[in-house]
Amino acid sequence: MILGRTGRSNRRGPRDTPAMMAAPVDCLIIGGGPAGLTAAIYLARFHLSTVLLDDGHSRALQIPCTNNHAGFPDGISGRELVGRMQAQALRFGARILSGRVDDVMIAAEGFRALGSDIALEARSMLIATGVTNRRPIIDDATHAEALARGKLRYCPVCDGFEVTDQNVAVIGSGPRAISECEFLRSYTARVSLILDRRDNLTEIDVRRLADIGVPVIAGPPRDFGLEPDGLSFSVSKKRLRFEAVYPALGSIIHSKLATSLGAAVTDEGCIQVDPHQRTTRSGLYAAGDVVKGLDQISHAMGEAGVAATTIRNDLASVRPRLR
Numbered sequence: 001m002i003l004g005r006t007g008r009s010n011r012r013g014p015r016d017t018p019a020m021m022a023a024p025v026d027c028l029i030i031g032g033g034p035a036g037l038t039a040a041i042y043l044a045r046f047h048l049s050t051v052l053l054d055d056g057h058s059r060a061l062q063i064p065c066t067n068n069h070a071g072f073p074d075g076i077s078g079r080e081l082v083g084r085m086q087a088q089a090l091r092f093g094a095r096i097l098s099g100r101v102d103d104v105m106i107a108a109e110g111f112r113a114l115g116s117d118i119a120l121e122a123r124s125m126l127i128a129t130g131v132t133n134r135r136p137i138i139d140d141a142t143h144a145e146a147l148a149r150g151k152l153r154y155c156p157v158c159d160g161f162e163v164t165d166q167n168v169a170v171i172g173s174g175p176r177a178i179s180e181c182e183f184l185r186s187y188t189a190r191v192s193l194i195l196d197r198r199d200n201l202t203e204i205d206v207r208r209l210a211d212i213g214v215p216v217i218a219g220p221p222r223d224f225g226l227e228p229d230g231l232s233f234s235v236s237k238k239r240l241r242f243e244a245v246y247p248a249l250g251s252i253i254h255s256k257l258a259t260s261l262g263a264a265v266t267d268e269g270c271i272q273v274d275p276h277q278r279t280t281r282s283g284l285y286a287a288g289d290v291v292k293g294l295d296q297i298s299h300a301m302g303e304a305g306v307a308a309t310t311i312r313n314d315l316a317s318v319r320p321r322l323r
């Protein structure tokens, strides 16, 4: 049962308000992107009591239209995809709550999660908290509009096809940005690297880029502006315009809740899991971008399906599930 803060029975809706839970649930999922929602669908269909808590910043919500997600030949917006997955999870009895989990700890039957408006206990917990891309310095409105119009992009694996033969800039420095330039060169001959800091390319990097015809332009880029046919910005005394811009500035990995429970992470900060999505902390599982992988919807969903099935089987090994 879910009780409101005042103890009243809570209403049920697509995204319930945060609540105090009376009894431990079988699984608490933290994160309501493609990974968390896939797990919610599977777990609810295993007849497990499942609560998903999400604070509403899925990277999928930023996708204007994904064209590489199988099954949607005309593409689908990330918002529409997430909405469909929420409806599917709710249909089979998962509870979806809006709210942020600030703290997790070990409890008698598993774990306790605390947020500003929630306290609940769960026998198992799935971390599906994703990552946040580091942005160039660009105001929120311009950023949102540029994303929506496909002038600003964060994922060449997802949408490199869409910039075929366009004039493209990669913003960044270091190995990630160089690899992104190399990757994008298989889509277009017109790729430029805009450095986000000074003097941070090695001789080898410079040669690698020169070999594939990628000019290096000193940055950092500033004063971004949307144009009818691209995104412009200033570097030194020049104003440049590109049909598409890819920041390659790395990500903030949301693995803090897992590390606070002692789960191991990689050097980059991704949660370490075994082939069944178990973390190094018993009863704690992880899936999606927060785990090292392809950072794609399909991969997040696949990991979540594996995690949910493992959770089901691990719980059943302690307490057999008989109907």
Ligand SMILES: Cc1cc2nc3c(=O)[nH]c(=O)nc-3n(C[C@H](O)[C@H](O)[C@H](O)COP(=O)(O)OP(=O)(O)OC[C@H]3O[C@@H](n4cnc5c(N)ncnc54)[C@H](O)[C@@H]3O)c2cc1C
Pocket (backbone or CB within 6 Å): 030, 031, 032, 033, 034, 035, 036, 053, 054, 055, 056, 057, 058, 059, 060, 061, 062, 063, 064, 065, 066, 067, 068, 069, 099, 100, 101, 102, 128, 129, 130, 131, 133, 147, 153, 154, 155, 158, 159, 254, 257, 287, 288, 289, 290, 295, 296, 297, 298, 300
């Ligand atoms: C612009 C853009 C375009 C993309 N295009 C594509 C594409 O075309 N194809 C493709 O396959 N992939 C694409 N991706 C990547 C895709 O969005 C991600 O791989 C996918 O969303 C990962 O799913 P996830 O569930 O792991 O994480 P997310 O979708 O990021 O979801 C994580 C959720 O956890 C929540 N959360 C985090 N911490 C807490 C907390 N403490 N308490 C409560 N909730 C919390 C967040 O608010 C968020 O809702 C794109 C990404 C971007 C940014």
